[in-house]
Amino acid sequence: NAGVTQTPKFQVLKTGQSMTLQCAQDMNHNSMYWYRQDPGMGLRLIYYSASEGTTDKGEVPNGYNVSRLNKREFSLRLESAAPSQTSVYFCASSESWAGVPYGYTFGSGTRLTVV
Amino acid sequence: RKEVEQDPGPFNVPEGATVAFNCTYSNSASQSFFWYRQDCRKEPKLLMSVYSSGNEDGRFTAQLNRASQYISLLIRDSKLSDSATYLCVVQQSSGDKLTFGTGTRLAVRP
Numbered sequence: 412n413a414g415v416t417q418t419p420k421f422q423v424l425k426t427g428q429s430m431t432l433q434c435a436q437d438m439n440h441n442s443m444y445w446y447r448q449d450p451g452m453g454l455r456l457i458y459y460s461a462s463e464g465t466t467d468k469g470e471v472p473n474g475y476n477v478s479r480l481n482k483r484e485f486s487l488r489l490e491s492a493a494p495s496q497t498s499v500y501f502c503a504s505s506e507s508w509a510g511v512p513y514g515y516t517f518g519s520g521t522r523l524t525v526v
Numbered sequence: 527r528k529e530v531e532q533d534p535g536p537f538n539v540p541e542g543a544t545v546a547f548n549c550t551y552s553n554s555a556s557q558s559f560f561w562y563r564q565d566c567r568k569e570p571k572l573l574m575s576v577y578s579s580g581n582e583d584g585r586f587t588a589q590l591n592r593a594s595q596y597i598s599l600l601i602r603d604s605k606l607s608d609s610a611t612y613l614c615v616v617q618q619s620s621g622d623k624l625t626f627g628t629g630t631r632l633a634v635r636p
Contacts, residue, residue: 514572520568
């Protein structure tokens with residue numbers, strides 16, 4: 412099925428370890444996003460990429476890096492994981508017309524625990 | 527003040543009830559508005575866009591009041607399957623970024 416694919420679905424890291432969350436979309440969307448979701452905080456934007464080759468910081472970028480490898484793929488890297496990064500991470504993609512987004516398509520999420 | 531504010535609920539209603547959720551946004555220049563639905567431990571999914579003239583999709587009606595800067599979602603004849611968290615979403619300005627509210631939880635009981 413067309414959509415957004417995230418891997419892995421679950422991950423446990425020790426403090427200080429690094430890892431990369433992978434995201435790929437097959438809808439030919441220009442824009443891609445990484446969000447984290449914490450109880451009572453809602454979805455908060457970490458980084459986004461408006462088009463291939465560009466990335467920008469969102470609301471909570473500290474401790475993360477991203478790579479827009481090509482139009483399909485947008486990865487999120489934690490260089491040195493901290494317990495505060497325990498969260499559910501969602502990747503999303505979108506297309507727009509005249510600057511109005513059609514709405515996001517989300518991946519199924521990655522549940523990350525840092526111990 | 528948060529950019530998008532919602533009553534977290536939970537709203538606990540019987541099947542067949544009508545329930546309404548409100549959401550306020552702080553940026554008067556906001557351009558586009560949406561309601562998303564998120565089931566427990568699942569990703570958010572687009573429920574409907576919200577237009578100035580109001581719009582309806584089956585049992586769901588969305589309204590936008592730009593003067594008061596609030597958005598509403600009305601669900602009629604609630605079903606057990608409507609139990610979920612409903613996220614109010616606002617596009618702050620031109621570009622694709624969306625800002626999400628923290629969500630309102632709905633529980634429909636038999």
